[in-house]
Ligand SMILES: O=C(O)CCC(=O)C(=O)O
């Protein structure tokens with residue numbers, strides 16, 4: 001009986017929300033992470049649209065947001081979101097929890113919670129696992145938390161905050177990702193839930209919260225890597241939610257071939273499409289290349305803490321385009337491979353994650369600036 005099932009699901013959700021609220025009110029505040037002030041340097045910034053998510057409560061609001069999102073995605077591939085439902089205090093607190101993940105956990109405990117599989121981001125990714133250039137490796141630490149936060153154990157210093165991290169994952173998924181997916185579907189003339197159904201919270205999949213910390217490097221390493229901290233790439237998944245933070249370095253590759261900086265916006269989100277959205281939308285929303293370079297001169301020597309939600313589609317989903325979209329039929333479908341050969345979400349993410357920063361790349365025959373590899377039957381290009 002569907003209504004009984006719905007009632008019990010609703011009751012379970014309510015219980016989870018109540019537990020979460022209880023968790024929020026009882027956990028002591030983490031030591032506050034204070035980020036340095038935003039840079040004062042006058043840099044070539046990307047001119048990104050700002051989407052006010054609170055306007056999505058009405059149909060007419062959603063229609064005009066969908067038009068803005070389509071324009072933003074098809075010009076820069078990145079946009080800001082404001083009024084996403086978290087206060088500046090809640091956001092600051094999440095950055096403090098992120099920082100504790102690196103500063104309050106001993107090296108011994110980090111080793112215990114380091115991801116065991118090269119093809120899944122889970123737990124810690126230690127520094128120096130990826131090749132950058134000229135023998136220099138990355139100085140980036142990650143901690144990845146699947147949205148089903150309690151499915152795995154976490155280091156002791158994080159345990160008081162797990163209810164909060166769980167609520168944060170749900171907030172990203174239901175209050176940010178899903179509304180954005182509805183706008184993206186609307187922009188293609190698809191049913192509102194077409195992309196949402198492919199991004200279920202409860203089905204198997206790897207949509208995850210990620211905390212990240214970049215550590216400053218030596219002058220020699222900066223020179224050898226031409227200041228690149230994280231190589232140019234497109235994201236593996238469908239939508240990336242980056243919680244804006246003041247330490248600069250993130251740059252996007254504009255259509256004119258120039259790298260432009262992403263300016264920090266207080267308590268805003270920076271949203272971009274990844275490869276999976278490109279697959280599902282037949283190229284209508286291209287995955288924009290981006291990278292991280294050494295921060296501007298007035299922020300050098302400081303670490304750079306990041307908070308993200310990396311959304312992926314359901315693991316079992318074959319990554320084939322929504323060809324019934326009237327918009328896609330009008331502009332034409334771009335495919336990376338034949339539908340029959342399309343990888344599932346799981347095959348795609350495992351293939352890219354295992355290869356990332358480890359594989360030997362081959363210089364493209366068409367473009368000397370590009371290096372290539374083949375993953376799950378799809379040619380993947382790397383730009384530096
Ligand atoms: O740290 C950032 O600003 C961006 C990181 C990023 O692009 C990624 O982890 O995929």
Ligand SMILES: [Fe+2]
Nearest residue numbers: 233234235290
């Ligand atoms: Fe990225």
